[in-house]
Amino acid sequence: AQSVTQLDSHVSVSEGTPVLLRCNYSSSYSPSLFWYVQHPNKGLQLLLKYTSAATLVKGINGFEAEFKKSETSFHLTKPSAHMSDAAEYFCVVSNDYKLSFGAGTTVTVRA
Amino acid sequence: NAGVTQTPKFQVLKTGQSMTLQCAQDMNHEYMSWYRQDPGMGLRLIHYSVGAGITDQGEVPNGYNVSRSTTEDFPLRLLSAAPSQTSVYFCASSYPGQDTQYFGPGTRLTVL
Numbered sequence: 658a659q660s661v662t663q664l665d666s667h668v669s670v671s672e673g674t675p676v677l678l679r680c681n682y683s684s685s686y687s688p689s690l691f692w693y694v695q696h697p698n699k700g701l702q703l704l705l706k707y708t709s710a711a712t713l714v715k716g717i718n719g720f721e722a723e724f725k726k727s728e729t730s731f732h733l734t735k736p737s738a739h740m741s742d743a744a745e746y747f748c749v750v751s752n753d754y755k756l757s758f759g760a761g762t763t764v765t766v767r768a
Numbered sequence: 769n770a771g772v773t774q775t776p777k778f779q780v781l782k783t784g785q786s787m788t789l790q791c792a793q794d795m796n797h798e799y800m801s802w803y804r805q806d807p808g809m810g811l812r813l814i815h816y817s818v819g820a821g822i823t824d825q826g827e828v829p830n831g832y833n834v835s836r837s838t839t840e841d842f843p844l845r846l847l848s849a850a851p852s853q854t855s856v857y858f859c860a861s862s863y864p865g866q867d868t869q870y871f872g873p874g875t876r877l878t879v880l
Contacts, residue, residue, distance in 0.1 A: 691868075754816065
């Protein structure tokens with residue numbers, strides 16, 4: 658069985674400050690892990706993916722995530738938030754093509 | 769490539785009505801799946817298919833039927849819509865052996 662817990666349902670940051678979105682996972686196998694972003698009334702866009710290569714994964718738009726097996730975590734960070742980062746973010750674990758989504762974290766960026 | 773396409777974008781049904789949500793992809797992906805998105809719950813897997821003629825249930829299959837007669841198409845059928853099926857539905861697809869899935873734009877369904 659696999660599952661994902663996103664530790665914050667809502668994160669609010671000021672423009673230009675760092676963003677941290679926390680994700681813990683549970684998986685019986687070596688997991689593939691993803692972060693997806695969904696802007697309001699839009700579909701899902703893949704930010705980045707971890708598949709057992711480098712533990713620090715760089716994605717699009719300046720985002721990166723670090724896989725920590727000992728902590729079963731896959732936190733997403735960005736050094737400097739932009740207004741366009743306001744969206745909902747999903748941490749996802751994959752096993753045999755089947756995806757398990759976290760409940761999502763809504764990011765608000767203050768000017 | 770058009771990628772993954774879904775029709776319609778919006779739909780309103782009355783309780784008990786039936787309808788089919790369409791999903792198509794032009795990337796020759798073997799794996800296709802349907803998810804529903806509800807507030808505070810992320811996306812949950814309804815049904816999936818690993819190739820033409822092969823389908824299986826996901827986490828929340830009740831009230832939904834699927835079939836896969838071609839590689840390109842994977843329709844989702846609601847035989848008797850219920851208000852609990854009000855949701856946003858996403859279709860996704862991927863290559864064999866790759867777990868990165870590509871999502872369609874979604875269908876927003878309201879059942880009154």
